[in-house]
Amino acid sequence: MTQPLKPFVERLLLRSELSREEQDALLSIEAPTVTERARWDLVRPGQKVNYSCLVLEGMAARAEGFAHGGRHTTALFLPGDMCDLHSVPVPIAGWAITALTDVRIAHVPHREIEAVARRYPSVAMALWRDTVVDGSILSKWVSVLGSQPAPQRLAHLLCELGCRVEGAKLGSRTRFALPLTQEQLAEILGITAVHVNRVFKRLRAERLINDDPREVEILDLDRLLRLADFDESYLLLPR
């Protein structure tokens, strides 16, 4: 009775209503857990997968690769996030899933997820809705990367992470762990690591944030929200 899907069901319940029976159907799924070191690829692009990766501890990312070796991160996953629910309807990975820190991951079999979704239409809707939230975040990232300069990009990312961390009850919106290197942040923000450094320096100088090595403190949330033009509604978190 370990219920490895517990954190995921709680994540779903933030945005979907599920009956006790529907929750239990998900919770009864067995999923082996593994631990991996930072930088390890949990899934490689092109790989045929028959399970989805649920983050239990640590931080993971979705990364698109380029022929000439570069990478770009297109999603961040916190504990409770299912990295690649996408692979249930589309079981060939189109991207890499990478451990950004040391992680503990549950491998949840597609067969079981799909069986529960087919049996309980509301579960199917909840999973679909979860995919929509992922798409909503991606759409926002497209607009921010496409139209905003570096300080706004970082500010937006910090606002988003604050909200998501708080929504997942992993910390406060104004103070949370950010265990990423500037190199990793650069791959998210679409700028160089050197520039990440300079932008952090600016936000610090303007007394918007403090960044102790692996933790961020937002000193003036209002101004940071305004700088980022941040409106959290796209995260679909309950009020």
Added chain:
Amino acid sequence: MTQPLKPFVERLLLRSELSREEQDALLSIEAPTVTERARWDLVRPGQKVNYSCLVLEGMAARAEGFAHGGRHTTALFLPGDMCDLHSVPVPIAGWAITALTDVRIAHVPHREIEAVARRYPSVAMALWRDTVVDGSILSKWVSVLGSQPAPQRLAHLLCELGCRVEGAKLGSRTRFALPLTQEQLAEILGITAVHVNRVFKRLRAERLINDDPREVEILDLDRLLRLADFDESYLLLPR
């Protein structure tokens, strides 16, 4: 017996198997059609919607707005594309849906889509899969906007549109209508209209493309694919 959902069902069948009965259930949905002029917002951000917009003719876009008036386009929709299937599980629009050209649109009631999805689990999977494809394109756009300079961005967009146009049987991969202004392309590519112009000029000078006003001809697809580092697998079109 008009079957407004016909083009959408054909789009679904590119990536999902549906029984005759399942197809008929979708095809029997009635949907009023409307026509709108270019630049009209079919859906405004924050709007509560109880229908999804299916493009029948013309081209539409998803656009994220900024407080200071700017916009960024985060998706393009061709005839047969359902613009905001997202709104079935999440009925508050988080973005605008805009007509890029004059369009004919079917308003498909959520209630009916959801009823069919609840009755037929394979339809639910097909709709979910369609949302995954949208997310897959978004993820690709994030990586291209985040990491690639302007010529590569344009090249990638042209390759993607070629594939999608061909997949939808609306034209050929190397020659298709592109009825967008440079201003509209600028909002997609995350560069200024002036720069769009210069980049087109460069691709023309390198004999990669011809762009008659509202049509593109790809002269050297191989080189364009290589320039864009384009791999069509993310579109999940059948081989």
Added chain:
DNA sequence: CGGCCGCTTGAATCAAGTCAACATTTGTGG
């Protein structure tokens, strides 16, 4: 026919990238 919208081009400016050096932290084996 005239006005407007979209396209085109040039010159000046600016944000971010590149390259390079150095400082600091982390991690590891002796």
Added chain:
DNA sequence: CCACAAATGTTGACTTGATTCAAGCGGCCG
């Protein structure tokens, strides 16, 4: 617990891709 190596963070000087501003062109529509 120290010593060293490797990884990460910091800063400066220079270059470059893209923006901005401005002007002129061309075709389409009322």
